[in-house]
Each structure stands twice: as structure tokens, then as C-alpha cells.
Amino acid sequence: MLRTLTRFVLDGMPLVRQRCSCLWRGRIALLVGVGIVGGILNTPLGWAQPSDRPHIVLVMADDQGWGETGYNGHPLLKTPHLDAMANHGLRLDRFYAGAPVCSPTRAAVLTGRTNDRTGVESHGYALRRQEITVSKLLRDAGYVTGHFGKWHLNGLRGPGVPILDSDSHHPGKFGFDHWLSVTNFFDRDPLLSRRGKFEDFEGDSSEIVVDEAIDFIARQSRAGLASFTVIWFGTPHSPFKAVAEDMVDFQDLDESSMNHYGELVAMDRSIGTLRLGLRELGIAEDTLLWYCSDNGGLPKIKPDTTGGLRGNKGKIFEGGLRVPAIIEWPAVITQSRITETPACVMDIAATLLDITGVAHPAPDRPADGISLLPLIQGDDRPRRQPIGFRFGRASAMNFGDGIKLVSEDGDPAHLQMYDLKADPYETTDLSGQHAEELAKRTKVWSDWMQSVDDSFAGKDYPERKVDPSEPEPRWWDETDLYQTFLPQFRERWEYQSWLKRKKR
Incomplete structure (x- = not known):
């Protein structure tokens, strides 16, 4: 032992x-x-009694597909640190993003609610300030909270730029005491914002935010304070830019694929740095480290990013929704396990509140996640609450028993039905063969869709309506906020080509 x-x-x-x-x-x-x-x-074999005040670290990749890990059998990419994390934790092999694109999943992580309930219909939509976030609840319960990296919940579109302290939807507005953040995706040598103050960095973006997060965690640990840390990478989102040594295994690929996988090599290395940093601080044992991606893989990258699953980013089939996920918590998960129980990012908030004993102030507000604490502790019972998804007109529902409904246009008359246990690649639509079963499940889907419509209309809030001051999505270069910075940004590689294209 x-x-x-x-x-x-x-x-x-x-x-x-x-x-x-x-x-x-x-x-x-x-x-x-x-x-x-x-x-x-x-303690019982495989798990121990949890602390009600563990350090918590949530880590999320940007556009990493389900197939893009070594442990899932990628033919070229090696991810030794993610593999090591999986070998010592709980590997969730049926884990789902909140939606097939980024901002909706981020809203679902923080609220435990599917994205449309929160107003985040697609990328670049603002998270409503009427929502209750897990970061606020943990902060109010005594946790020191920090956000590092991509935010994309303030309604701004375009490549990631430093978030201003005057931004009405910056991370601090949603419960983060400390933040080093950008509006959207970011890459090498990034320009970040530390609570509104711009700071220029050199190096790989994943390694930079992990180093900063470790410093934050270390300060809280030395002060005897519990910390809640969110690290949202900009990798491997385009534009792809990796250093030569990280691309040595991909020389036969096209330039985009070579750089894409090189970014993942650096990101995996940063996971190793994070895990080692927690050990050096002496807090790894009672730190809950939860890793996942924000949506499925990209379609034009070779080799395949989704492990053969149908669809990609932007689609509600498995390739657009199912993502890598690992939970490592050595004090509780004392033996590594792989679970096929379906779970999703909407479960994160409920799980953290359950672990910490923090009560939700609006328990009757519709939520879409459940606590995974029993699963973490070794109870692999079947999931009873379906997982619903909405993106644009498309919708899907995973019932937890292997059955999944898909409507690519939101029309109940066009629902497809798949048995994911027998057909994980969604090749055979069973809707025409099992009319009675389809009707029963359609009723569950329809009721959920109506509930989401009610939430979207603001009926969950005390005001019974959406705050009319919530912004619509807009491009940051077209707002008054960033006009002063445009000359500076035109000289930076990550904005140059985008700004030129927009000008044309």
C-alpha cells in the first residue's frame, strides 16, 4: 500500500x-x-470519507474531442499526465458538455442548469446576472474563489481580449474574488486581464494560467483558507500555434492538425504541472480536481478528434457533446475506476454543493444536474434523471439507460431514437420500430422543453421576467469599450488577421 x-x-x-x-x-x-x-x-475499499472543505479545482479544455487523449486510444497524441490522472481517479467515459459549443457549457458549469435556462443560447451570449452561480455560493460559504483563462460569458464575440474592470459581466460579478481572464479563446504569448489590469505574458497559454492558478492556490493554502479555482484553457481552439518541440510526433500532418495536437501536448504538460504543484503544497490528497472539455472535437483536424463518434462541435450527436472527463480526489477516490454512468457538466454545481454542505438559496428553481457524490464514492447505480440538451433549434435527451432522443430541428415529429449501448455511433434510428416507447419518452422530452422555455422567459426569477438590461451578443471591436485599444491590438498576431478580415 x-x-x-x-x-x-x-x-x-x-x-x-x-x-x-x-x-x-x-x-x-x-x-x-x-x-x-x-x-x-x-474506510471501505476504494473510497474514504470526504472532507466538507476540500480545495476544488475545475479545469476545462476548449474544443478537445472525446478521442483526443492517450487513454482513449488516440493513434498519435500522447497525454501522459491526463492518463496518470485517469489512472488515479474516476474516469467518466459517458460525460457530456452542456451544449456542443463553448459559452453554453460554461454557463451550465456555473449554474447547474442547461444553457437556454440561463440565456446563453450560443457562443458569445452573456450569462444573466439573475442566475445563481456555484462560485458565488462557495465564496459566500468562505471559499476564496479564482478564475483563470477563458471567460466568454460577458456577451462579447471575437478572439479573446483582456476583460475590463468596467465590464458588467466580468468574473467578479459572478462570484470570483480573483481573476486573470480574457473574453474568449487565447493562445501563445497572451495579453490577459488581472481584475481589469492588462498584463502581457510570454509562453504557452495553458502553462501560463496553470502557473498563475498554482500561485493563487498556494496563497490560500498558506493562509489556511479553502480555495475554489476555475481554469478554463484556450487550447486547443483555433488559431493553432504550438512550438516545434511539441509537434515532433505530428510531422506528417497538415499544418493546422500539427499545431492543434502540439497545443494539446503543452496543455497536457500543464496538467502535470498542476498536479505536481498540489503535491508540493501538501494539499493534493484533499483537493478535488475535475477535468473535462467544453464541447466535442473539431471536424477538419486529422486524425479524427471524436474517437469515431458521430458529429463534431456544433452538433448534438455524441461527437459534439461527449467529452473526456476525470475526477481526481485521492482522499476519497483511493482506487482508480472507470464508470459508464452518464454524467454532465450540469452535475458539477450540485456535486460541489453536496460535498461542501452549502444549501442552494432557490431550491425550487429548475436545475438539470444531480450530485455525483455517490458515484464518486463508488455507487455506480443507474442515472435516473435524463440529461437534456438544446442548441439553436436542435435538441437531444439522454435518458441514462442508453436511450437517446435527437431532434435536429426541435420538431417532436422528427425525433430520432438511438440505443447508445448497442449503437454508440448513432448509426441506426429506432424511432420507426418502437412507437410506444418513443411516445413515452417524447412526453418526458416535451415536458423538459416546456420547462426550459419557461426558464428562458424568466419565470424562474423572483421578478418573473428577464432583466431588460442584459446585453445582446456583440463583437468587442464594435463596442465603445475597446475603441481605445484597437491601435494596440492591431499590432498583435492573435488579432491582426481577424481585424483585417472584418475591415474588408
Whole structure:
């Protein structure tokens, strides 16, 4: 047992920047052996009693498909640190984004509600300030909260630019004490905003935000404070830009694919840095680290990004919705597991509130997630609450028992029905063969659709309507907010080509 635990602590260390001496590694191993083994031996096999005040770190990739990990069998891409995380945690092999594009999933993570309930219909829509976020609830419960990286919930479209402190929807408005954030996707050598103050960085974007997040976590840990940290990468979203050493395994690919996979190599390395940083701080054991992607993979990248699943980003088939996901929490998940139980980003908020014992102030407000704490603790019972999705006119519902309904235009007369257990690639529509079963499930889908329509109209809020001051999506270069910065931004590589195209 002690040998296994020591291997866990030191796992992956040669592959990331070396921050600790051999002596410090020995101290970590000793601390693990003395401080944890006794607790594990007195708890049920595979899980332990959770702390109600763990550090919490949510990490999300931008456009990483289900097939883009080593543990899912990608033919070229190696992800040793994600693989190591999966080998020591709970791997969720039927995990879903909130929608097949980015902003809606981010809204679903923070609220536990499907995106249309929150007003975030598609990318670049603002999260309504009438929504209740898990970041606010944890902050009010005593957690110190931080956001690092892509935000994309303030209604601004276009490549990521630093968020202004005058922005009505910056991360601080939704419960984050500290934030180093940009409006949208970002890449190498980014220009970020630290609570409204611009800071220029050099290096890979994933590694930069992880380093900053570790510094934030370290400050809270040393002060004896619990932290809630959200790291939202800009990788591997386009534009793709990787360094040569990260592309050595992809030389036979086209330029976009080569850089795309090179970005994922750097992102995986940053995961290793994060895991090692938590160990060095001595808090890895009781830190819940939850990793996932915000939507399915991209269609023009080769080799395939979705592991053969049907559809891609923007589609409500499995390739657009199903994403890699891992939960690592050594104090509780003491044996690695793989679960086929369906779960989704809407479950994150409910799970964190359950773990921390924080009550939701509006328990009657419709939610779409459930607590996964029993699943984390080893209870693999079937999911009873369906998972619904809406994106544009399209809609889908996963019933948890393998059956999925899909309507590409939102019309109940056009619902398709798939058995994901027998047909994970959604090749055979069963709707014409099982009319009675389809009718029963259509009723559940229709009731859920009506509930979402009511939420979208604002009926969940005390005012019974949507705040009319909520902004519509707009391009940041067309707002008054960023006119002062346009000359500066035209000189930066990440904005140049986009601004030129728009000018034409």
C-alpha cells in the first residue's frame, strides 16, 4: 500500500518542470505514508470519507474531442499526465458538455442548469446576472474563489481580449474574488486581464494560467483558507500555434492538425504541472480536481478528434457533446475506476454543493444536474434523471439507460431514437420500430422543453421576467469599450488577421 501511494505522489514528475529536490520528494512520500494510509485502511475499499472543505479545482479544455487523449486510444497524441490522472481517479467515459459549443457549457458549469435556462443560447451570449452561480455560493460559504483563462460569458464575440474592470459581466460579478481572464479563446504569448489590469505574458497559454492558478492556490493554502479555482484553457481552439518541440510526433500532418495536437501536448504538460504543484503544497490528497472539455472535437483536424463518434462541435450527436472527463480526489477516490454512468457538466454545481454542505438559496428553481457524490464514492447505480440538451433549434435527451432522443430541428415529429449501448455511433434510428416507447419518452422530452422555455422567459426569477438590461451578443471591436485599444491590438498576431478580415 505505501509503495502504491508513494508511486502516486511521484507519478509524472520527470515529465514536468522539476520544482522539488530529491529530499523534498522523500518528505512527500513520508507524509503520504504516515498521514493517509491509516485513514484508508479504516474506510471501505476504494473510497474514504470526504472532507466538507476540500480545495476544488475545475479545469476545462476548449474544443478537445472525446478521442483526443492517450487513454482513449488516440493513434498519435500522447497525454501522459491526463492518463496518470485517469489512472488515479474516476474516469467518466459517458460525460457530456452542456451544449456542443463553448459559452453554453460554461454557463451550465456555473449554474447547474442547461444553457437556454440561463440565456446563453450560443457562443458569445452573456450569462444573466439573475442566475445563481456555484462560485458565488462557495465564496459566500468562505471559499476564496479564482478564475483563470477563458471567460466568454460577458456577451462579447471575437478572439479573446483582456476583460475590463468596467465590464458588467466580468468574473467578479459572478462570484470570483480573483481573476486573470480574457473574453474568449487565447493562445501563445497572451495579453490577459488581472481584475481589469492588462498584463502581457510570454509562453504557452495553458502553462501560463496553470502557473498563475498554482500561485493563487498556494496563497490560500498558506493562509489556511479553502480555495475554489476555475481554469478554463484556450487550447486547443483555433488559431493553432504550438512550438516545434511539441509537434515532433505530428510531422506528417497538415499544418493546422500539427499545431492543434502540439497545443494539446503543452496543455497536457500543464496538467502535470498542476498536479505536481498540489503535491508540493501538501494539499493534493484533499483537493478535488475535475477535468473535462467544453464541447466535442473539431471536424477538419486529422486524425479524427471524436474517437469515431458521430458529429463534431456544433452538433448534438455524441461527437459534439461527449467529452473526456476525470475526477481526481485521492482522499476519497483511493482506487482508480472507470464508470459508464452518464454524467454532465450540469452535475458539477450540485456535486460541489453536496460535498461542501452549502444549501442552494432557490431550491425550487429548475436545475438539470444531480450530485455525483455517490458515484464518486463508488455507487455506480443507474442515472435516473435524463440529461437534456438544446442548441439553436436542435435538441437531444439522454435518458441514462442508453436511450437517446435527437431532434435536429426541435420538431417532436422528427425525433430520432438511438440505443447508445448497442449503437454508440448513432448509426441506426429506432424511432420507426418502437412507437410506444418513443411516445413515452417524447412526453418526458416535451415536458423538459416546456420547462426550459419557461426558464428562458424568466419565470424562474423572483421578478418573473428577464432583466431588460442584459446585453445582446456583440463583437468587442464594435463596442465603445475597446475603441481605445484597437491601435494596440492591431499590432498583435492573435488579432491582426481577424481585424483585417472584418475591415474588408
